Amino acid sequence: MAQYVQPYRSSPEDRPRPRNVSREEAMKLDGYRHACHVMLYAPTSAKLFDRVPIRYIVLMMMRFDGRLGFPGGFVDLRDTSLEDGLNRELVEELGPSFNTLKVTEQDFRSSQVREMPQKAITHFYAKELKVEQMEAIEKEAALAKDHGLEVMGLVRVPLYTLRDGFGGLPAFLSNNFIGNSKSQLLYGLRSLRLLREDQIQDAIWCSQNIQY
Numbered sequence: 001m002a003q004y005v006q007p008y009r010s011s012p013e014d015r016p017r018p019r020n021v022s023r024e025e026a027m028k029l030d031g032y033r034h035a036c037h038v039m040l041y042a043p044t045s046a047k048l049f050d051r052v053p054i055r056y057i058v059l060m061m062m063r064f065d066g067r068l069g070f071p072g073g074f075v076d077l078r079d080t081s082l083e084d085g086l087n088r089e090l091v092e093e094l095g096p097s098f099n100t101l102k103v104t105e106q107d108f109r110s111s112q113v114r115e116m117p118q119k120a121i122t123h124f125y126a127k128e129l130k131v132e133q134m135e136a137i138e139k140e141a142a143l144a145k146d147h148g149l150e151v152m153g154l155v156r157v158p159l160y161t162l163r164d165g166f167g168g169l170p171a172f173l174s175n176n177f178i179g180n181s182k183s184q185l186l187y188g189l190r191s192l193r194l195l196r197e198d199q200i201q202d203a204i205w206c207s208q209n210i211q212y
C-alpha cells in the first residue's frame with residue numbers, strides 16, 4: 001500500500017536567508033538568474049488632513065499575485081546589461097517615460113543572493129524624481145502594457161504613523177510582500193535617510209505587535 005508522506009514544509013525561520021554581496025561579486029557568480037527592481041521616490045511638502053507630513057512619495061506596486069513589490073523583473077544578461085534590462089521592464093510596467101528617464105548604474109544600491117525557491121540575485125536601485133515626474137508616471141502607468149495584467153496598480157507607501165499607532169507605515173508593513181522587497185524597502189528608507197532609524201524600528205515593532 002502506498003504510504004502517505006507528509007510533505008516537508010519549512011517555516012520561514014528555517015529557510016536560508018538572502019545574503020548581501022557586492023555588485024562585482026554578484027556578476028561573477030555562475031548559475032543564478034538576475035532580477036532588478038527600483039524604488040522611485042520624490043520629496044513632497046504635501047500634508048495629509050493638512051497636518052500629517054507625507055515627506056516622500058515612495059512607489060511600490062500591487063502585483064498580479066496579490067503581493068506588493070517594486071517595479072522591475074528578471075534580466076537576461078546574455079543580451080543586455082542590468083540597467084538596460086531594468087529599463088525595458090519599466091517601460092512595460094510603467095510606460096514609455098523610462099525610454100528617456102532611465103535608471104542608471106548610479107542609482108544602484110545593493111545586491112542580494114538567494115538559493116530558494118530558485119537561485120537568483122536581486123539587484124536593488126533607488127531613483128529620486130520630482131513630484132511632477134512621479135505624478136506623470138502614475139498617470140501613464142494606467143496605459144502601460146502590463147497594467148491590469150502583471151501590474152494591478154501602483155501604490156504609494158505611507159511613511160507616517162497615525163495617532164492610533166498602527167495606521168500608516170505599520171499597517172502597510174503588515175501586507176504580504178514578494179521576495180525580499182520588504183527588506184529592500186526598509187533598506188531604502190534607512191540608507192537614503194527618508195526616515196530616521198527610530199521611526200523605522202517603531203513602525204516595524206507596531207506592525208508586528210498591534211493590529212486593528
Ligand SMILES: O=c1[nH]cnc2c1ncn2[C@@H]1O[C@H](COP(=O)(O)OP(=O)(O)O)[C@@H](O)[C@H]1O
Nearest residue numbers: 035037069070072073074120122178179180181
Ligand atoms: O520588488 C521586488 N524585490 C525583490 N525581488 C522581487 C521583487 N519583485 C519580484 N521579485 C523577485 O524577482 C524575481 C523576478 O520576479 P518579477 O515578477 O519581478 O519578474 P518577471 O516579471 O520577469 O517574472 C522573482 O524571483 C521574484 O520573487
